[in-house]
Amino acid sequence: MTPVARISAAIEVLDDVFSRRRPVADALKDWGLAHRFAGSKDRRAIGDLVFDALRHRASAAWAAGGEDGRAVMLGLMRTHRGLDVAGIERQISGERFAPEPLSAEERAALAEDRLAAAPDPVRGDYPEWLADELGRVLGETTVAEMRAMAEVAPLDLRVNTLKCDADRAARELASELGRQPERPALAPLCLRLPVEPERGEPHIASTESFLKGHIEIQDLGSQLAAEFAGARPGMQVLDICAGGGGKTLAMAAAMGNHGQIFAYDSDRRRLAPIHDRLARAGIRNVQVRAPKPNTDVLDDLEHRMDLVLVDAPCTGTGTWRRNPDAKWRIRPGSLAERIKDQVAVLDQAARYVRPGGRLAYITCSLLPSENGDQIAAFLDRHPGFSVVDPASVVAAYEAEAMVVLGEAVTLLPQGLMMTPLRSGTDGFFVSVMTLRS
Numbered sequence: 001m002t003p004v005a006r007i008s009a010a011i012e013v014l015d016d017v018f019s020r021r022r023p024v025a026d027a028l029k030d031w032g033l034a035h036r037f038a039g040s041k042d043r044r045a046i047g048d049l050v051f052d053a054l055r056h057r058a059s060a061a062w063a064a065g066g067e068d069g070r071a072v073m074l075g076l077m078r079t080h081r082g083l084d085v086a087g088i089e090r091q092i093s094g095e096r097f098a099p100e101p102l103s104a105e106e107r108a109a110l111a112e113d114r115l116a117a118a119p120d121p122v123r124g125d126y127p128e129w130l131a132d133e134l135g136r137v138l139g140e141t142t143v144a145e146m147r148a149m150a151e152v153a154p155l156d157l158r159v160n161t162l163k164c165d166a167d168r169a170a171r172e173l174a175s176e177l178g179r180q181p182e183r184p185a186l187a188p189l190c191l192r193l194p195v196e197p198e199r200g201e202p203h204i205a206s207t208e209s210f211l212k213g214h215i216e217i218q219d220l221g222s223q224l225a226a227e228f229a230g231a232r233p234g235m236q237v238l239d240i241c242a243g244g245g246g247k248t249l250a251m252a253a254a255m256g257n258h259g260q261i262f263a264y265d266s267d268r269r270r271l272a273p274i275h276d277r278l279a280r281a282g283i284r285n286v287q288v289r290a291p292k293p294n295t296d297v298l299d300d301l302e303h304r305m306d307l308v309l310v311d312a313p314c315t316g317t318g319t320w321r322r323n324p325d326a327k328w329r330i331r332p333g334s335l336a337e338r339i340k341d342q343v344a345v346l347d348q349a350a351r352y353v354r355p356g357g358r359l360a361y362i363t364c365s366l367l368p369s370e371n372g373d374q375i376a377a378f379l380d381r382h383p384g385f386s387v388v389d390p391a392s393v394v395a396a397y398e399a400e401a402m403v404v405l406g407e408a409v410t411l412l413p414q415g416l417m418m419t420p421l422r423s424g425t426d427g428f429f430v431s432v433m434t435l436r437s
């Protein structure tokens with residue numbers, strides 16, 4: 001396909017997403033099925049265009065003065081590809097499969113510099129109805145943070161210390177992929193592969209390092225969140241929202257395979273990948289407890305756990321770098337649902353903490369209603385718990401990892417927050433609490 005035909009295809013997919021409110025993955029898949037002549041490079045290029053357009057949907061639409069796929073694609077070229085009107089006209093001209101030439105109105109809109117006067121949610125590319133919530137926690141940095149949230153995320157890997165050390169894993173990856181991973185200063189066990197659009201994402205899951213269990217794919221923010229929970233060798237730990245096991249694996253490594261982790265999730269299908277992942281990582285101290293009908297499979301753990309981790313179901317507003325589609329799909333009703341889920345799982349989790357034990361609550365969301373407000377309400381319902389000073393949570397990690405987090409982590413009254421701009425991670429909130437002895 002020619003570059004201009006790819007642009008036309010991306011417009012078609014975007015219109016499908018916008019007009020039928022379809023998930024982007026479904027729209028791209030259907031487009032591929034209906035256009036079998038398109039090769040893998042074409043599909044990747046169209047996918048990249050569509051994802052880029054979704055990252056910057058509001059600002060691009062504003063710049064072009066329209067709302068549909070065509071307007072967003074034209075605006076994207078203007079605001080995020082640095083093209084002027086003549087440049088855009090060159091990009092979309094061609095004999096076959098080219099979009100219609102620019103109309104006089106489009107040309108006029110694209111010629112103006114409209115974005116400077118746009119409202120904050122447009123300049124920062126986030127939904128207007130979340131502006132107050134985001135502003136409450138991000139304040140004056142909201143637009144800058146949301147702009148960072150609209151960029152493409154790097155690929156982060158966690159070195160599995162049960163099998164390998166960071167220097168060796170970095171050498172292995174460099175020789176397998178032909179590129180040297182970065183070593184973010186915040187975490188000695190993180191290897192980072194920045195985006196290289198022309199090469200596409202490396203296929204980590206087929207590397208020897210991955211297959212041997214030397215590395216796991218995990219965002220740096222998720223790695224740090226698991227560290228902040230404070231699992232230590234010998235502890236009894238319940239990971240009550242274990243899902244595919246990202247945090248379970250990180251905690252098992254931090255515990256050096258000593259002590260016990262119970263991995264539970266109310267949805268047994270979500271637990272399915274954990275078995276292979278545990279085996280690959282050489283983990284021996286995890287017992288997977290899948291739910292069973294009419295049986296409380298966690299009964300014997302009540303009041304016994306040194307640490308209960310709640311990696312809570314949430315809106316995922318912190319992961320918009322990876323799912324730009326999600327920021328336009330989230331609705332007030334789904335936020336309200338997640339808040340209810342969080343109340344339920346926190347109340348359940350509290351039962352398993354031993355006196356003097358810890359309860360760690362994590363979300364990949366930046367919304368205070370899922371984070372600080374949720375913890376404040378929990379403390380009202382459970383007066384035996386209190387928040388561990390977030391500064392001391394950070395200090396404990398810094399001492400252990402021999403790093404300084406400084407401004408990379410934002411300390412809040414009920415916990416701490418990581419953000420794309422300040423931390424270079426997905427957005428995360430972590431609150432650590434203790435139960436009175």
Ligand SMILES: C[S@@+](CC[C@H](N)C(=O)[O-])C[C@H]1O[C@@H](n2cnc3c(N)ncnc32)[C@H](O)[C@@H]1O
Pocket residue numbers: 240241242243244245246247248264265266267270311312313314341344345348
């Ligand atoms: C953020 S995901 C967990 C991700 C996982 N910990 C990881 O690091 O890969 C949240 C999980 O909570 C589970 N969940 C939701 N409500 C729950 C409940 N009441 N009890 C246990 N798990 C629950 C969901 O099924 C989902 O798998």
